[in-house]
Amino acid sequence: MEKHIVIIGSGFAAYQLVKSLRKLDIAAPITVITADSGDDYSKPELSHVFSRRQTAGDLIKQTADEFAALQQIELMNYTEVQSIDTKAKIVKLPDHQISYSKLVLATGASSLVPAFEGNATNEIATLNSLAEYANQQDRLASAQSVVVIGAGLIGTEIAMDLTLAGKQVTLCDRATRLMPTLLPSFLGAELYQVMVENQVRVKLPSTVQAVNRHHQQLIVQFDDQSYVEADVVIAAMGLKPNIKLADDAGLAVNQGILVDEQLRTSAQNVYALGDCAEFGGKVRAFLQPTMLSAMALAKTLLGTPTSVKLPASLIKAKTPWFPLSLSGKTTGAQTRWEVTRDDNGYIAKAFDRETGTLIGFVVSHEQQKSAFPLLRQLPAD
Template identity: 35%
Template sequence: MVAPIVIVGTGLAGYSLAKELRKLDATVPIVMISRDSGDFYSKPMLSNALCAKKSAASLVLKSSVAMEEELRAQILTHTLVVKIELQARCLHLEGGRIQFYSTLVLAMGADPIRPVMAGNGGDSVLSVNDLDDFSLFEKSLAELDARNTSRNVLILGAGLIGCEFANDLLARGFNPTVVDVEDRMLARLLPSQASRRLQTRLETAGVVFRFKAAAVSVNRAADGLAVELSDGTAMRCDLILSAIGLKPRLGLAAQAGLAVHRGIITDEKLMTSEPGVFAIGDCAEVGRSVLPFVMPIMFQCRALAATLTGTPTAVKYPAMPVTVKTPACPTVICPPPVRAEGAWDVHETEDGLEALFSDSTSPDRVLGFAIQDKSISKRQQMAARVAT
């Protein structure tokens, strides 16, 4: 019996790869291993599900059973991989089962970074990184509704996810306060003028921002949660949502001896330091970058599917704009490379904002852009200007 291609993970990366493989090969055996139910859903919808009046259950697009049928694959749900044995080309699963593979693809995703805080309320801090997380978050909000409290939600982190959840919570009548150690929102992605424009719109809509501060302690109180910030101030809230970032799941790979850094290190063909083992998605470090966005994952999956079906293909990225789901101020960002050296050129009017990030050594070379409000109609035009 031919050992299958085994994909560890049934998130966007895992399922997208399986779909791309089936486009190219209808018969290759595929086994997918999921730590949860394996149901297929759109992860980007998690941060604007409240505005769309979506519940955790309604976010499910297809069950794991339906995905098995569609992909003609075996999907092992609620199954943990405890060890990768590279020499034997097998996985040790929880409960003692062994799963052999011909090719192994690690698409395990990332875990939310957990804030370290003093006090007795640290275990009450929530994060939303998957459907189960969102279900718990949804339940917690419903409990606040039932208690008829002041409905104050503290969000830790003013990055993409924190800003999107802040805007989304407004749609349900909650009062979000966003705390971040930076001096402005989306500081690593936007020029200051765009940050200010987005902040002003969200503040007008009802969001409160506290910058240059972090939550250092949280304690349960009679009227909710008492939080102390690093700037010496205190505040009270009913719920805390952490959105301070993600950390790729590296434990299995590192234990097996695969090269890891910020993610599981791969070459341009997504192969790890071990031939026959590949990594994609939020857990992969490709070209010294971890790109936790939808579009890079799609390009990785197409390239890897070609490689695994006999056509070695390096992943190449075009300009990949990201839509920030903040209806209060429509924003699209095409971030420059992390280590890029350059400067923003910003043009702002009442109707919109356009910003280009140009290479410091070659000013005509555009490395990224940001657009807001009516200017988002120029998304494709701006993307065409970005050097790839």
């Protein structure tokens, strides 16, 4: 089929691409193949479903059928792709195969769960997709105590939300501070204090060794021989790009699927987008770069090669006790900080020690209104 675009995946990246394509061409044949339901939902909302007492169904903006009808696409849900033949330009499914003119891998990323010891490692919950939350929502609703492993952005957001929902929460990480890849030490320390004041038990640094079930309780054991009992254990330890399908097809992969500035993989007419793609040496898991990449890729797929240009991206943390917006390089030894604080919150600016150039910032509370003027001063991502 001429100009047949096939997209593997149905997450934010895939559906942003579909919407971008339809803004440019209402008639181009598009097929989306996904292993899950294909329902359209807002993934960031998973960080505060507990305090809002939302079910997985509450998060669905459009069902798969509604999305497919509105966007005029063929959507094949609950369908596993077995392999890709990039020479024949074929996607092989369990019972048939589909030809493509352009193929986009938007396979996303999976929650990283280390191989802990113990008899209950298979009971560790992850919340990286609507399906994962749907599988765990009843357990989480009835749980009184929860251990969250991983004190990065997502783990911290989830820990706050669970506490607001009335759960007893323990947040642990082997790092020495909260959100260690995003916050400088002085802000990490203040966030720690805020969490403790709001009755979150924070164990830092603390490495989980085992997760065992003992009767009705899960027992999380740490390297210092201490342990915590909980009804549910959640892993929020980061994401691992889903690259196996690409790797098996002979595409160049590293941490993610390697793409150039036009999101082209090492195979002709095959592209990658979103959490699975490694562009410029980075896997960019936030919404803004994915949206901009989808817009550029749509033009490329429809015959106008367009390079991805990414400005500095703004990250807004859904941390109601300590609301934050940040961008750029906000950690590192070569950073000099200029900090102002008043009743409205923090404005913390990061400068390169050698050049004096603004390279990042963190703003909190009412000072978040300063984010966009600062963002415009940062170099492109």
